[in-house]
Amino acid sequence: MTDLRTQRTQKAIADAFVKLVNQTSFREVTVSMIAQEAMINRQTFYRHYEDKYQLTRALLSDFIADYQAEINRIIPMIKDNNNFRSRLLHLQPIIGNFLLSHIELVKALRGIKFDDFNYETEVTRLYREVIQELFNHGAPLTAFQEKVVTNVLLTVIDYLIDNHELPSETDIEGMKTIILNVFN
The missing domain is CATH 1.10.357 (Tetracycline Repressor; domain 2)
Structure with a gap:
């Protein structure tokens, strides 16, 4: 079972990703953009997902x-x-x-x-x-x-x-x- 902090971080990443894809396109979205939108650093993103494809x-x-x-x-x-x-x-x-x-x-x-x-x-x-x-x-x-x-x-x-x-x-x-x- 994942802890609450992990769940919140994954939700923030998912929400940021969805927002960015809907604003631009999947091709244009980068891990840096997702991290910035989710208000996390890139390393935090990589602790949860290999890349935007795995996400x-x-x-x-x-x-x-x-x-x-x-x-x-x-x-x-x-x-x-x-x-x-x-x-x-x-x-x-x-x-x-x-x-x-x-x-x-x-x-x-x-x-x-x-x-x-x-x-x-x-x-x-x-x-x-x-x-x-x-x-x-x-x-x-x-x-x-x-x-x-x-x-x-x-x-x-x-x-x-x-x-x-x-x-x-x-x-x-x-x-x-x-x-x-x-x-x-």
Whole structure:
């Protein structure tokens, strides 16, 4: 278990990093900038992280773990709803509130890509793990259905982050109509 001082320092580093990435870009952010913004010295930063890449991976890993825990917490609540629309409407505000409470972090992470790191890939992996459980009705979803549902959820997140609100029920109903028309 980490002590309180370590937790505070790591939070200050994370907050500084997120702020800087959202103000400029990941490429432009340096360890010196993070240390200055967090009001620590560079050596303190290096006691916690090797570099900004390790910090980014740690932030994503922690975010995904928290997101997974939130999803796991609500799965039993929405499984009683019989159809996709009903499940999505129940899932949406809970997940929306979680994401809004992490909006600055999500904004920062979704714009960072390096080596094997990609926010969208990790969130997609998370969704694929729970989609079969949430949205099948006795038969597993096909690969196509899984991909469509995953992309719908990713689009809802993008909309939420860009607009600071969830799509309305009218927006969702309108999309349902459009999707049905596409496949008719």
